[in-house]
Amino acid sequence: xxxxxxxxxxxxxxxxxxxxxxxxxxxxxxxxxxxxxxxxxxxxxxxxxxxxxxxxxxxxxxxxxxxxxxxxxxxxxxxxxxxxxxxxxxxxxxxxxxxxxxxxxxxxx
Amino acid sequence: xxxxxxxxxxxxxxxxxxxxxxxxxxxxxxxxxxxxxxxxxxxxxxxxxxxxxxxxxxxxxxxxxxxxxxxxxxxxxxxxxxxxxxxxxxxxxxxxxxxxxxxxxxxxxxxxxxxx
Numbered sequence: 001x002x003x004x005x006x007x008x009x010x011x012x013x014x015x016x017x018x019x020x021x022x023x024x025x026x027x028x029x030x031x032x033x034x035x036x037x038x039x040x041x042x043x044x045x046x047x048x049x050x051x052x053x054x055x056x057x058x059x060x061x062x063x064x065x066x067x068x069x070x071x072x073x074x075x076x077x078x079x080x081x082x083x084x085x086x087x088x089x090x091x092x093x094x095x096x097x098x099x100x101x102x103x104x105x106x107x108x109x
Numbered sequence: 110x111x112x113x114x115x116x117x118x119x120x121x122x123x124x125x126x127x128x129x130x131x132x133x134x135x136x137x138x139x140x141x142x143x144x145x146x147x148x149x150x151x152x153x154x155x156x157x158x159x160x161x162x163x164x165x166x167x168x169x170x171x172x173x174x175x176x177x178x179x180x181x182x183x184x185x186x187x188x189x190x191x192x193x194x195x196x197x198x199x200x201x202x203x204x205x206x207x208x209x210x211x212x213x214x215x216x217x218x219x220x221x222x223x224x225x
Contacts, residue, residue, distance in 0.1 A: 031211050050211070
Protein backbone atom coordinates (compact mmCIF):
# COMPACT_ATOMS: atom_id res chain seq x y z
CA UNK A 1 0.00 0.00 0.00
CA UNK A 2 0.88 3.65 0.07
CA UNK A 3 1.14 5.83 3.13
CA UNK A 4 2.30 9.39 3.70
CA UNK A 5 2.74 10.97 7.13
CA UNK A 6 3.32 14.58 8.06
CA UNK A 7 2.59 16.55 11.23
CA UNK A 8 -0.89 18.02 11.45
CA UNK A 9 0.02 21.43 12.81
CA UNK A 10 3.12 23.56 13.45
CA UNK A 11 3.68 27.03 14.84
CA UNK A 12 6.68 29.27 14.21
CA UNK A 13 7.71 32.87 14.67
CA UNK A 14 8.08 35.46 11.94
CA UNK A 15 11.68 35.61 10.74
CA UNK A 16 12.52 32.13 12.00
CA UNK A 17 13.22 28.86 10.18
CA UNK A 18 10.81 25.92 10.19
CA UNK A 19 11.21 22.37 8.91
CA UNK A 20 8.17 20.29 7.92
CA UNK A 21 8.85 16.57 7.70
CA UNK A 22 7.19 13.96 5.51
CA UNK A 23 7.68 10.20 5.54
CA UNK A 24 6.26 7.93 2.89
CA UNK A 25 5.88 4.32 1.88
CA UNK A 26 5.04 3.65 -1.75
CA UNK A 27 5.83 1.34 -4.64
CA UNK A 28 7.04 2.59 -7.98
CA UNK A 29 8.25 5.91 -6.56
CA UNK A 30 8.85 8.57 -9.22
CA UNK A 31 9.15 11.77 -7.24
CA UNK A 32 7.92 13.88 -4.34
CA UNK A 33 6.08 17.19 -4.47
CA UNK A 34 5.45 19.91 -1.95
CA UNK A 35 2.41 22.12 -2.50
CA UNK A 36 1.33 25.21 -0.58
CA UNK A 37 -2.37 25.79 0.07
CA UNK A 38 -3.87 28.87 1.66
CA UNK A 39 -7.22 28.38 3.36
CA UNK A 40 -10.03 27.89 0.86
CA UNK A 41 -7.71 28.19 -2.13
CA UNK A 42 -6.17 25.77 -4.62
CA UNK A 43 -2.86 24.05 -3.89
CA UNK A 44 0.07 25.62 -5.71
CA UNK A 45 3.37 23.96 -6.63
CA UNK A 46 6.37 24.67 -4.41
CA UNK A 47 9.00 22.04 -5.15
CA UNK A 48 9.78 18.66 -6.67
CA UNK A 49 12.46 16.12 -5.74
CA UNK A 50 13.29 12.99 -7.66
CA UNK A 51 16.92 12.41 -6.64
CA UNK A 52 18.42 12.39 -3.16
CA UNK A 53 19.55 15.73 -1.91
CA UNK A 54 18.51 19.30 -1.40
CA UNK A 55 16.66 21.51 -3.90
CA UNK A 56 16.80 25.21 -3.07
CA UNK A 57 14.43 27.83 -4.38
CA UNK A 58 14.68 31.18 -2.68
CA UNK A 59 13.45 30.99 0.91
CA UNK A 60 12.17 27.45 0.38
CA UNK A 61 14.25 24.26 0.18
CA UNK A 62 13.20 20.65 -0.07
CA UNK A 63 15.22 17.55 0.78
CA UNK A 64 14.72 13.94 -0.24
CA UNK A 65 16.17 10.63 0.93
CA UNK A 66 14.74 7.84 -1.20
CA UNK A 67 16.37 5.08 0.85
CA UNK A 68 14.74 6.38 4.03
CA UNK A 69 11.40 7.34 2.50
CA UNK A 70 11.83 10.80 3.96
CA UNK A 71 11.55 14.39 2.84
CA UNK A 72 11.43 17.78 4.47
CA UNK A 73 10.46 21.28 3.43
CA UNK A 74 12.54 24.06 4.94
CA UNK A 75 11.16 27.56 5.09
CA UNK A 76 13.58 30.36 5.99
CA UNK A 77 12.95 33.96 7.04
CA UNK A 78 9.34 33.19 7.75
CA UNK A 79 6.77 35.78 6.79
CA UNK A 80 3.17 36.09 7.93
CA UNK A 81 2.01 35.19 4.42
CA UNK A 82 3.66 31.78 4.83
CA UNK A 83 0.79 30.80 7.15
CA UNK A 84 -0.82 28.03 5.09
CA UNK A 85 -1.09 24.28 4.73
CA UNK A 86 1.84 22.42 3.19
CA UNK A 87 1.01 19.23 1.34
CA UNK A 88 3.50 16.45 0.73
CA UNK A 89 2.59 14.27 -2.27
CA UNK A 90 4.25 11.27 -3.87
CA UNK A 91 3.96 10.36 -7.54
CA UNK A 92 4.47 6.86 -8.80
CA UNK A 93 4.48 4.99 -12.07
CA UNK A 94 0.68 4.76 -11.81
CA UNK A 95 0.51 8.41 -12.86
CA UNK A 96 -1.35 9.43 -9.70
CA UNK A 97 -0.39 11.74 -6.88
CA UNK A 98 -0.92 10.48 -3.35
CA UNK A 99 -1.23 13.28 -0.81
CA UNK A 100 -0.47 13.40 2.87
CA UNK A 101 -3.05 15.02 5.12
CA UNK A 102 -1.16 18.32 5.07
CA UNK A 103 0.62 20.37 7.73
CA UNK A 104 -1.02 23.61 8.82
CA UNK A 105 1.65 26.17 9.62
CA UNK A 106 0.81 29.20 11.71
CA UNK A 107 3.35 32.04 11.68
CA UNK A 108 3.13 34.36 14.68
CA UNK A 109 4.55 37.87 14.98
CA UNK B 110 -7.55 33.93 -17.81
CA UNK B 111 -7.30 30.95 -15.45
CA UNK B 112 -5.91 27.76 -17.02
CA UNK B 113 -8.19 25.45 -15.00
CA UNK B 114 -11.70 26.62 -14.20
CA UNK B 115 -14.45 25.06 -12.14
CA UNK B 116 -18.16 25.81 -12.03
CA UNK B 117 -19.97 26.45 -9.82
CA UNK B 118 -17.62 27.87 -7.17
CA UNK B 119 -20.16 27.40 -4.41
CA UNK B 120 -23.28 25.25 -4.25
CA UNK B 121 -25.78 24.45 -1.54
CA UNK B 122 -28.15 21.61 -2.25
CA UNK B 123 -30.46 19.17 -0.51
CA UNK B 124 -30.12 15.48 0.18
CA UNK B 125 -31.18 13.37 -2.78
CA UNK B 126 -30.57 16.01 -5.45
CA UNK B 127 -28.41 15.38 -8.51
CA UNK B 128 -25.44 17.69 -8.79
CA UNK B 129 -22.89 18.20 -11.54
CA UNK B 130 -19.56 19.95 -11.04
CA UNK B 131 -17.76 21.03 -14.17
CA UNK B 132 -14.09 21.48 -14.94
CA UNK B 133 -12.51 23.03 -18.02
CA UNK B 134 -8.86 23.56 -18.89
CA UNK B 135 -6.96 25.47 -21.54
CA UNK B 136 -3.56 23.93 -20.76
CA UNK B 137 -3.87 21.24 -23.42
CA UNK B 138 -3.20 18.52 -20.86
CA UNK B 139 -4.37 14.96 -21.43
CA UNK B 140 -4.75 13.99 -17.78
CA UNK B 141 -7.51 15.25 -15.51
CA UNK B 142 -8.43 14.45 -11.91
CA UNK B 143 -11.17 15.06 -9.35
CA UNK B 144 -10.33 15.31 -5.65
CA UNK B 145 -12.28 16.09 -2.54
CA UNK B 146 -10.78 17.76 0.50
CA UNK B 147 -12.08 17.42 4.03
CA UNK B 148 -10.51 19.01 7.12
CA UNK B 149 -7.71 16.82 8.45
CA UNK B 150 -7.95 14.32 5.59
CA UNK B 151 -5.97 16.01 2.86
CA UNK B 152 -6.81 15.56 -0.81
CA UNK B 153 -8.41 12.27 -1.79
CA UNK B 154 -8.72 11.11 -5.37
CA UNK B 155 -12.26 10.42 -6.63
CA UNK B 156 -11.76 9.72 -10.34
CA UNK B 157 -9.09 10.34 -12.94
CA UNK B 158 -8.80 10.25 -16.70
CA UNK B 159 -5.63 9.92 -18.75
CA UNK B 160 -7.33 10.71 -22.06
CA UNK B 161 -10.81 11.16 -23.49
CA UNK B 162 -11.55 7.42 -23.64
CA UNK B 163 -10.00 6.56 -20.29
CA UNK B 164 -11.82 6.74 -16.94
CA UNK B 165 -10.47 5.29 -13.69
CA UNK B 166 -11.78 5.09 -10.15
CA UNK B 167 -9.79 6.66 -7.37
CA UNK B 168 -9.78 5.77 -3.71
CA UNK B 169 -13.26 7.16 -2.92
CA UNK B 170 -15.40 6.80 -6.05
CA UNK B 171 -18.58 5.43 -4.40
CA UNK B 172 -21.50 7.84 -4.84
CA UNK B 173 -19.80 9.70 -7.70
CA UNK B 174 -19.60 9.39 -11.47
CA UNK B 175 -17.65 11.31 -14.12
CA UNK B 176 -17.78 12.17 -17.78
CA UNK B 177 -14.85 13.20 -19.98
CA UNK B 178 -16.66 15.10 -22.72
CA UNK B 179 -13.53 16.34 -24.45
CA UNK B 180 -9.84 16.70 -23.75
CA UNK B 181 -10.59 20.01 -22.07
CA UNK B 182 -13.67 19.03 -20.04
CA UNK B 183 -14.15 16.64 -17.13
CA UNK B 184 -17.38 16.64 -15.11
CA UNK B 185 -18.13 15.11 -11.73
CA UNK B 186 -21.68 14.08 -10.83
CA UNK B 187 -23.31 13.21 -7.55
CA UNK B 188 -26.38 11.22 -8.56
CA UNK B 189 -28.09 11.51 -5.19
CA UNK B 190 -26.25 13.87 -2.88
CA UNK B 191 -25.88 13.05 0.82
CA UNK B 192 -24.63 15.26 3.67
CA UNK B 193 -21.29 13.48 4.05
CA UNK B 194 -20.45 14.60 0.50
CA UNK B 195 -20.18 18.13 1.86
CA UNK B 196 -16.59 19.07 1.02
CA UNK B 197 -14.28 21.21 -1.09
CA UNK B 198 -13.84 19.67 -4.55
CA UNK B 199 -10.83 20.29 -6.76
CA UNK B 200 -10.20 19.49 -10.38
CA UNK B 201 -6.58 19.12 -11.53
CA UNK B 202 -4.71 18.52 -14.77
CA UNK B 203 -1.29 17.19 -15.69
CA UNK B 204 0.74 16.63 -18.83
CA UNK B 205 2.15 13.20 -19.54
CA UNK B 206 5.65 13.01 -20.90
CA UNK B 207 6.59 16.65 -20.59
CA UNK B 208 9.67 15.85 -18.54
CA UNK B 209 10.28 16.78 -14.97
CA UNK B 210 8.66 17.48 -12.66
CA UNK B 211 6.88 14.29 -13.61
CA UNK B 212 3.12 14.53 -13.24
CA UNK B 213 3.01 18.02 -11.72
CA UNK B 214 -0.67 18.74 -11.22
CA UNK B 215 -2.32 22.11 -11.74
CA UNK B 216 -5.43 22.76 -9.71
CA UNK B 217 -8.63 24.64 -10.37
CA UNK B 218 -9.96 27.12 -7.77
CA UNK B 219 -12.26 24.57 -6.13
CA UNK B 220 -16.00 24.12 -5.64
CA UNK B 221 -17.40 24.33 -2.13
CA UNK B 222 -20.38 21.97 -1.96
CA UNK B 223 -22.78 21.83 0.96
CA UNK B 224 -25.42 19.10 1.13
CA UNK B 225 -28.19 19.79 3.63
